[in-house]
Amino acid sequence: MTMEYFEELLKRPSLFKDESKLDINYIPEKLPHRDKELSLLSQLFLGLITNPNSISRKILITGKTGIGKTVTVKLFGELLERASKKRNINIKYVHVNCRKERTSYNVLIRLVQLMNNKFPKRGYSSQDLLDILIEFLQRYNLHILVVLDELSYIINKHEDLIYSLTRINDDTVKGDQRLSIIGIVRDISCLNNLDNSTVSTLQRNILKFKKYSNNQIFDILKYRTDNSLKINIISDKLIRMVSEITYNSGDIRGGLNLLWRSCKIAESKNLKYITAECIRLGNQDLLPFSTLDILEEMNSQKLTFLLAIIKALDNSDKIEISFIETLKRYYILCENVGLNPRSDSQLWHYLQEFKRENIIVTKIVSEKIKGRRAIIKIPDLSLRNLEKNAIEILNSKGIEI
Ligand SMILES: Nc1ncnc2c1ncn2[C@@H]1O[C@H](COP(=O)(O)OP(=O)(O)O)[C@@H](O)[C@H]1O
Ligand SMILES: [Mg+2]
Known part of the structure; x- marks a missing residue:
């Protein structure tokens, strides 16, 4: 031996x-079947190179998950920087993931730190940060293309970051145009919360990515x-x-x-x-990435309830269980991990969300006693993998299962 x-x-x-070139975050040199989109983006932003600092563009990209929106824009950003550098024009491309940054304030900090990486994270108002940004852009004679990826995550909080950012172009000296924006969203319904003038600007320039x-x-x-x-x-x-x-x-x-x-x-x-x-x-048993995305977006309470459903199903040997059985499991789980259980009506609400998110299927047995007679099934996903991923995410949030 x-x-x-x-x-x-x-x-x-x-x-x-x-191996790294199969990684989902790797940006390949070419993007088969996204030629048209890259060419269109180049046409739209050409003015930034031919007439430096006199044009600003605002574009909205929409389309389903996993069809190359992010990677296309990242590659485009590199191409734009390369072409402008060759001509001694200062254009910088910044990609911000709004899901990760969570608030408009964090996005603004990111932009300011781009020019001064030692800039402190706290102690400024949003207006201060916008003023600082304008000063930077002027001092370095810079135009930035800000990509707000997964934009819907900050729109829902009624913060109109796009409106604030576009104001930058109004407040520069000599009316220089120093900032362009590409927003990326799955569908445009999330724009409803935005200021009307922002919506109409964006709606004029929508680039829809089709499924492959x-x-x-x-x-x-x-x-x-x-x-x-x-x-x-x-x-x-x-x-x-x-x-x-x-x-x-x-x-x-x-x-x-x-x-x-x-x-x-x-x-x-x-x-x-x-x-x-x-x-x-x-x-x-692979979980679709769309389901993983949904799990990652859940708060700890909702995810704990989902875990209770999974565990209850897994231990019951039945293919379906009642809402009330999942509640029992949920209370035990909460006690074990030290969470305050949510009210039954909140849990009922989570249940409806799981249904919309295509994780569970429910059947109402008797309409008379609302909720308590719902029967729950998870027909399409691997319980083992759901459980494993839910536990991992909860652990990453500091909840030990
Ligand atoms: N045309 C393409 N050529 C090569 N890889 C692609 C192409 N379109 C998408 N991908 C890859 O597929 C994955 C999903 O693309 P992504 O841009 O993240 O999608 P979206 O932002 O639309 O959700 C990424 O890893 C990306 O590199
Ligand atoms: Mg994306």
């Missing part, structure tokens, strides 16, 4: 050429595997198989993740290439 475990493993050739077709997904996944896997590791037929699985949700992240998992499985089985079985195994 050899004790050279590491040596044995290291001798094994990897099937990956560059089955063949387009194939081309994209093929391109991404060519970059990340060694040659002859996966056949076109199997990329087609992954594309078809991905097409259901349309979310390319699912396809990239499945390719990565399948390749890891092939490696662990000591295979020289990926087989259909590797893909089947890789796809088993």
Whole structure:
């Protein structure tokens, strides 16, 4: 028996050429089937280069999750910076994820810190920050393209960041235009809370990203595997198989993740290439990225209630359980983790949200006694994986299960 475990493993050739290029955050050099969008963005922003600081653009991008909105804009930002640098024009591109930043104030801090990374996080009003930003932009003769990704997350809080930001162009000396905006949202219904003038500006310039077709997904996944896997590791037929699985949700992240998992499985089985079985195994019990997004957005209380439902279902051996059974489990869980339980009516409200989020299915047995007679099922998702992810997220919020 050899004790050279590491040596044995290291001798094994990897099937990956560059694993990081399959990562969902990697920005590839090319984006198959987003040519049209990149070309349109370039036309829209050309004026920033031909007439520096005399034009400002405000664009809204919409479209479903996982269809390349973020990556297209990131690549575009790089192209814009490159083209302007070549001509000695100062344009800076800033990508802000509003879901992560949470408030308009944090977004403004991010922008100011871009120019002075030691700038303190507290102690200023939003108006102060806007004034500081204007001064910076003038001092460095700079135009910034601010991308507000997942914009709906701050719109809901009735803070009109876009309105404040566009005011920057009104307040500069000589009427210089120093700031452009690209907002990214899933659908435009979230704009209802915005100031009317902001809405009308944005509505004039909407760029809608369409879902990819089955063949387009194939081309994209093929391109991404060519970059990340060694040659002859996966056949076109199997990329087609992954594309078809991905097409259901349309979310390319699912396809990239499945390719990565399948390749890891092939490696662990000591295979020289990926087989259909590797893909089947890789796809088993996977939660869709859209569900993971939803779990991550839940507050601890709602997620704890969901965990109670999952645990109650898992332990009951039945395919469905009543609302009242989940409540019992929920109270025990709350006591164990030290949370104050929410009221039954709040939990009923969460239940309706889980339904809309396609996590559970409910059936009302008797309309007379509202709520208490609801029967709950989780038909489409792997309980084991739901539980695992819910616990991980709760742990990350400091709740030990
Ligand atoms: N045309 C494409 N070519 C290569 N990769 C793509 C393409 N479109 C999307 N992707 C990849 O798919 C994933 C999802 O794209 P993303 O831009 O995050 O979607 P969205 O912002 O619309 O939710 C990312 O990892 C991205 O790199
Ligand atoms: Mg995105």
